[in-house]
Amino acid sequence: MINLIDYLWGYAERHGIRCIWFDGSPDEEPYSRLAKYNSKEILVNINWKHANLLPFKVGHITGHLEHNDNHLNEELLKFDRDKIEKNADLYAAGLISGYALKNGFNFTTYRELYFKFGIPLYLLNC
Numbered sequence: 001m002i003n004l005i006d007y008l009w010g011y012a013e014r015h016g017i018r019c020i021w022f023d024g025s026p027d028e029e030p031y032s033r034l035a036k037y038n039s040k041e042i043l044v045n046i047n048w049k050h051a052n053l054l055p056f057k058v059g060h061i062t063g064h065l066e067h068n069d070n071h072l073n074e075e076l077l078k079f080d081r082d083k084i085e086k087n088a089d090l091y092a093a094g095l096i097s098g099y100a101l102k103n104g105f106n107f108t109t110y111r112e113l114y115f116k117f118g119i120p121l122y123l124l125n126c
């Protein structure tokens with residue numbers, strides 16, 4: 001998983017997104033923020049209790065930042081918010097699938113790939 005996280009961080013940084021580890025409580029999810037001069041940052045809690053979901057979450061946040069939208073934006077109608085969340089999920093799935101392809105992972109089905117990397121299986125039906 002470390003190589004995948006490095007890959008995702010490299011991808012984010014090539015797209016102008018800075019990734020920073022922080023030492024938070026196990027309940028604190030990774031999140032994004034706009035920093036000085038509107039630079040984009042992803043803050044990743046090194047202690048997050050769902051470490052196996054970390055790559056997917058970083059990919060999901062990267063998707064939001066690339067599309068200039070916000071995670072779980074309460075100002076939007078549920079339909080629009082759900083669509084944005086699904087797009088961020090698909091973005092993450094695409095990044096991780098690209099990593100698997102480039103690194104010679106061999107899966108018989110997408111289900112195996114998704115399961116291995118913590119990608120939600122509902123995306124198989126999208």
Ligand SMILES: [Zn+2]
Pocket residue numbers: 060064070071072084085088
């Ligand atoms: Zn989101």
